[in-house]
Amino acid sequence: xxxxxxxxxxxxxxxxxxxxxxxxxxxxxxxxxxxxxxxxxxxxxxxxxxxxxxxxxxxxxxxxxxxxxxxxxxxxxxxxxxxxxxxxxxxxxxxxxxxxxxxxxxxxxxxxxxxxxxxxxxxxxxxxxxxxxxxxxxxxxxxxxxxxxxxxxxxxxxxxxxxxxxxxxxxxxxxxxxxxxxxxxxxxxxxxxxxxxxxxxxxxxxxxxxxxxxxxxxxxxxxxxxxxxxxxxxxxxxxxxxxxxxxxxxxxxxxxxxxxxxxxxxxxxxxxxxxxxxxxxxxxxxxxxxxxxxxxxxxxxxxxxxxxxxxxxxxxxxxxxxxxxxxxxxxxxxxxxxxxxxxxxxxxxxxxxxxxxxxxxxxxxxxxxxxxxxxxxxxxxxxxxxxxxxxxxxxxxxxxxxxxxxxxxxxxxxxxxxxxxxxxxxxxxxxxxxxxxxxxxxxxxxxxxxxxxxx
Amino acid sequence: xxxxxxxxxxxxxxxxxxxxxxxxxxxxxxxxxxxxxxxxxxxxxxxxxxxxxxxxxxxxxxxxxxxxxxxxxxxxxxxxxxxxxxxxxxxxxxxxxxxxxxxxxxxxxxxxxxxxxxxxxxxxxxxxxxxxxxxxxxxxxxxxxxxxxxxxxxxxxxxxxxxxxxxxxxxxxxxxxxxxxxxxxxxxxxxxxxxxxxxxxxxxxxxxxxxxxxxxxxxxxxxxxxxxxxxxxxxxxxxxxxxxxxxxxxxxxxxxxxxxxxxxxxxxxxxxxxxxxxxxxxxxxxxxxxxxxxxxxxxx
Numbered sequence: 001x002x003x004x005x006x007x008x009x010x011x012x013x014x015x016x017x018x019x020x021x022x023x024x025x026x027x028x029x030x031x032x033x034x035x036x037x038x039x040x041x042x043x044x045x046x047x048x049x050x051x052x053x054x055x056x057x058x059x060x061x062x063x064x065x066x067x068x069x070x071x072x073x074x075x076x077x078x079x080x081x082x083x084x085x086x087x088x089x090x091x092x093x094x095x096x097x098x099x100x101x102x103x104x105x106x107x108x109x110x111x112x113x114x115x116x117x118x119x120x121x122x123x124x125x126x127x128x129x130x131x132x133x134x135x136x137x138x139x140x141x142x143x144x145x146x147x148x149x150x151x152x153x154x155x156x157x158x159x160x161x162x163x164x165x166x167x168x169x170x171x172x173x174x175x176x177x178x179x180x181x182x183x184x185x186x187x188x189x190x191x192x193x194x195x196x197x198x199x200x201x202x203x204x205x206x207x208x209x210x211x212x213x214x215x216x217x218x219x220x221x222x223x224x225x226x227x228x229x230x231x232x233x234x235x236x237x238x239x240x241x242x243x244x245x246x247x248x249x250x251x252x253x254x255x256x257x258x259x260x261x262x263x264x265x266x267x268x269x270x271x272x273x274x275x276x277x278x279x280x281x282x283x284x285x286x287x288x289x290x291x292x293x294x295x296x297x298x299x300x301x302x303x304x305x306x307x308x309x310x311x312x313x314x315x316x317x318x319x320x321x322x323x324x325x326x327x328x329x330x331x332x333x334x335x336x337x338x339x340x341x342x343x344x345x346x347x348x349x350x351x352x353x354x355x356x357x358x359x360x361x362x363x364x365x366x367x368x369x370x371x372x373x374x375x376x377x378x379x380x381x382x383x384x385x386x387x388x389x390x391x392x393x394x395x396x397x398x399x400x401x402x403x404x405x406x407x408x409x410x411x412x413x414x415x416x417x418x419x420x421x422x423x424x425x426x427x428x429x430x431x432x433x434x435x436x437x438x439x440x441x442x443x444x445x446x447x448x449x450x451x452x453x454x455x
Numbered sequence: 456x457x458x459x460x461x462x463x464x465x466x467x468x469x470x471x472x473x474x475x476x477x478x479x480x481x482x483x484x485x486x487x488x489x490x491x492x493x494x495x496x497x498x499x500x501x502x503x504x505x506x507x508x509x510x511x512x513x514x515x516x517x518x519x520x521x522x523x524x525x526x527x528x529x530x531x532x533x534x535x536x537x538x539x540x541x542x543x544x545x546x547x548x549x550x551x552x553x554x555x556x557x558x559x560x561x562x563x564x565x566x567x568x569x570x571x572x573x574x575x576x577x578x579x580x581x582x583x584x585x586x587x588x589x590x591x592x593x594x595x596x597x598x599x600x601x602x603x604x605x606x607x608x609x610x611x612x613x614x615x616x617x618x619x620x621x622x623x624x625x626x627x628x629x630x631x632x633x634x635x636x637x638x639x640x641x642x643x644x645x646x647x648x649x650x651x652x653x654x655x656x657x658x659x660x661x662x663x664x665x666x667x668x669x670x671x672x673x674x675x676x677x678x679x680x681x682x683x684x685x686x687x688x689x690x691x692x693x694x695x696x697x698x699x700x701x702x703x704x705x706x707x708x709x710x711x712x713x714x715x716x717x718x719x720x721x722x723x724x725x726x727x728x729x730x731x732x733x734x735x736x737x738x739x740x741x742x743x744x745x746x747x748x749x750x751x752x753x754x755x
Contacts, residue, residue: 095717102504124504204606215700266589269612269701278590402505409718413524417702422614431523438518439719442500443507 041078043341048084049112049328050093052163052292052364064361065349072348079341090114090217094405101126101333109336110345112328113159115150115397116217116404122153123402127331129156133343141352141368143392149400151329159331160350161367166395167225167313167323168291170298174307175201175285183311187226187253190286190314194262197285208262210275211288215416218272220408221324221398222288223415226250228322228396229315234411235399240436243429251418251425253316258421268420280304288313290326291391292363294383310383312391321394327367359384403443410435490733497726504720515727525728527703528711532735534618535693535707536686539625543682544675546626547633552667554634555641572631580695583624587611587696611697614704621696621705628692629685633678640674641667673747680743684736708732 052065069081086093094117100108101121113121121127134157142161151159169190171183175197184190194208212218227233232246257263266274272289276296279287280303289297291310298308313323330350332342348354355371358364360380365387366372372388398404414432417423423431497516500509519525554565571579586593587610598604610620644667652662690709693699699706699714708728716725 091718098504098717098720120504125506126504215698215702266607266609266612269609269697274590283590406719406721409714413699413703413706416700420612420614420700420702420704422702422704435522435524439721442721442724443502443505 042080043078043338044080044082045109045336045338045342045345046082046084046107047110047112047345048086048097048108050086050088052328052358052362064358064364067361068349068354068357072345075348076341076344079344081345084108097121097126101335104335106333106335106337108333109338109342111331111333112162113331115147115325115327115329116408118151118159118329118331119153119400119402120405121331122156122158126334127158128334128336128339129158130160130332130343131156133347134160141370143367143369146325146392146395146397147329147367149397150325153402159329160346162330162350162355163292163327164365164367164392165290165292165326166391167221167326168289168294168391169311169313170279170287170289170293171309171311172282172285172304172307173309183309184286184314186317187229187314188317191257191260191262194285195260198261205283207264207266207278207284209257209267209286209288210270210279210284211263211267212271212275213268213416213419214271215269215412216271217408217412219415219419220411221326223251223254223411223419224324224396224398225288225313225322226254226316228324229313229319231319233399234436235401238440240433240440242433242436243426247429248425250316251415251429254419255421255425279308291323291387292327292365294365295363295381298383312394322396323391323394325395325397327365329367403440406443407436407439410439493726493733494730496723497730499723499726501723501726502720503722511723515724518724519727519731524703524706525708525711525731528706528708529731531618531703531705532687532689532707535622535625535689535705536683539622539629539686540679540682542622542626543630543633544679546630547637547678548675550630550634551637551641554638568634569631571628572635574628576628576691577695579628580624580692583620583627584611584696587620612701614701617697617701617705621693624696625686625689625692629682633682636674636678636681637671640671643674644670676743676747680740680747683739683743687736687739688732708735 047069049065065083069083072081073079086096093114097111097113097117101124111127113127118127122129143164144161146164147161151157151161169183176182176193179193179197179200181193181197184193190209198206198208211222213222224234227247227250230246230250232244232250234240234242258265258268266278270278275284275287276289276293278284279289280297282304294310296302297304298310299305302308312321315321330346332339332346336342350367352368352370352374355364355366355368356374356377359366359371359377365384371377372384378385410432414423414428414435417428418425498510498512500507500511500514550568554561554568585591589595589607589609589612592610594610595604595607599607608616610616648666648670649662652666657665688709689707690713693705693707693710694713697705699710709732712725712728712732715721715728
């Protein structure tokens with residue numbers, strides 16, 4: 001092959017000159033940026049959270065968190081807050097935190113954590129104990145009984161309550177009214193109403209009851225609401241009691257929803273987004289979702305405006321309502337270089353004024369007594385009053401155990417097997433019991449091997 | 456220049472050793488050491504985040520043998536690999552034979568057929584996710600309009616269909632790869648052999664059976680080796696399409712490892728599962744390599 005020497009030399013020179021220029025300019029810019037930082041002694045903290053503002057339904061409004069950050073930066077001119085926005089799915093957020101916190105990254109300061117992770121992160125030593133920062137008097141304003149189990153570990157508080165959410169039932173007011181029904185109080189009523197309306201409407205595109213059956217954390221929340229209603233449980237102290245008769249009864253009820261045609265087969269793999277889309281397009285009579293979706297589903301921008309309502313999760317006849325607690329609470333990364341500034345930000349964004357602002361301008365639901373009693377807010381969103389008075393007292397927590405996230409993956413797999421009908425309830429619960437025991441045993445062994453015997 | 460001269464003075468073997476040394480060193484660091492490391496890890500009960508590390512010997516493997524979820528993922532994997540590779544081979548060979556003929560716009564077809572393989576797996580799988588959506592998917596729409604089905608099918612949500620759909624996407628994605636390899640093999644076969652066969656009065660089927668297949672065998676085995684190994688550690692297609700669901704009916708071993716490592720954070724146990732995957736892949740490659748050397752000798 002003939003090689004054109006001069007040509008190659010020219011091309012190489014051009015490339016080399018180009019590279020040198022790039023490096024020089026990049027260096028210049030970097031220096032410039034560094035200079036401005038050093039000048040004003042500004043501390044930058046990173047706030048990791050997921051988007052609490054559903055862009056689809058609040059598209060034309062301003063971003064409430066960004067607005068609050070601007071306000072905060074005005075009050076504290078020497079602190080800058082950078083957002084790190086995480087994907088919406090809880091399992092993926094958890095993985096992101098595990099990798100970064102285990103790697104001791106200083107690049108996250110304030111983290112918004114799902115209620116179920118806080119104990120785990122505290123046990124792993126990844127987040128700061130906030131005891132010395134917390135103002136006890138102000139802390140009374142948080143709806144503490146609801147959160148205290150999740151945010152504390154070894155009698156110390158590791159996170160500040162922030163965003164509250166819980167399981168809730170959405171229903172089609174117009175359809176129920178048409179047939180003379182009221183929002184169902186019990187699951188039995190829900191089934192009866194669905195069957196009746198489905199029969200009368202005779203519309204193949206209308207489904208009775210939508211909920212999340214897809215193999216992920218959201219589905220475990222759904223299932224727990226039935227178990228808890230019948231006073232079932234996963235753990236009792238250190239003992240795994242997942243194979244109790246109550247649990248079997250609750251799971252059998254879930255299976256029966258498909259047999260009776262109340263829930264369509266698609267529910268077996270549906271997640272929140274799929275369900276919401278179906279429901280908003282008028283394909284569902286009932287839907288289990290989170291209370292934070294209230295504005296999105298019943299608000300002015302919703303296609304179901306005026307036609308949909310929200311009620312507490314039903315209960316089994318003669319038993320208790322048991323909507324499951326969700327929501328994100330704020331903590332500080334132990335490897336953060338600016339814990340003081342971080343707490344300053346947490347204090348600001350969880351205070352009544354900020355919570356009120358978020359509640360007015362996003363899907364946020366407050367975690368403070370005083371905010372629910374704020375007249376202006378309640379006037380704008382009357383449902384907050386009923387939510388505070390009737391629903392919040394019935395909310396239940398998922399298992400309060402540092403190992404919960406570890407064994408939730410077992411629950412996801414075995415509950416899914418039951419919902420899909422791939423395995424019998426007895427067999428799935430037995431496998432789940434063995435696996436959870438394996439996880440708990442193997443995680444507890446090292447720390448206090450004799451604790452069980454002594455007790 | 457001096458350096459090169461020096462080398463050329465040494466024996467052939469020495470030079471060969473020198474030339475393959477970088478590759479061997481690289482493989483040692485990126486493959487052998489991690490494998491040893493992961494085997495070592497699998498002998499521990501290790502929960503990194505709670506700072507638990509305890510030597511437990513083969514306990515993880517003992518638990519593995521009784522772990523129904525592991526066996527489920529193992530048989531899913533066998534099922535997945537066998538059907539996807541078999542279908543890919545048949546389709547790939549057919550396509551390669553067609554492309555080996557000369558016809559108008561052959562270059563266009565050759566390029567077009569590669570598209571599934573060129574697309575990033577995750578993006579392609581996401582497309583299929585949308586196509587197979589039970590309510591809004593194209594697949595149901597088309598089949599309903601053609602009156603092949605009468606109600607929407609939940610392709611990825613029904614344990615009966617989910618595995619078949621993931622295999623189909625795998626086939627769609629990797630058939631081009633096989634047909635490309637096989638096409639290369641076909642073009643290596645000398646034309647004279649076919650001309651001689653025609654002179655001897657054979658028909659097309661006979662020349663396919665007696666010339667094409669035996670001479671294509673080495674290429675075919677290499678292609679099969681690649682695909683089987685790949686599919687035994689397959690991850691992205693299933694992760695995006697079903698994430699192992701519904702009810703673990705499409706959970707492959709790699710996905711179970713991933714979930715054990717990063718969701719339930721059991722590093723020792725997760726390592727034990729990956730050792731099993733490694734052993735499976737190792738056995739498969741030994742099997743293929745053995746039959747490969749056997750077949751090539753046969754052809755010689």
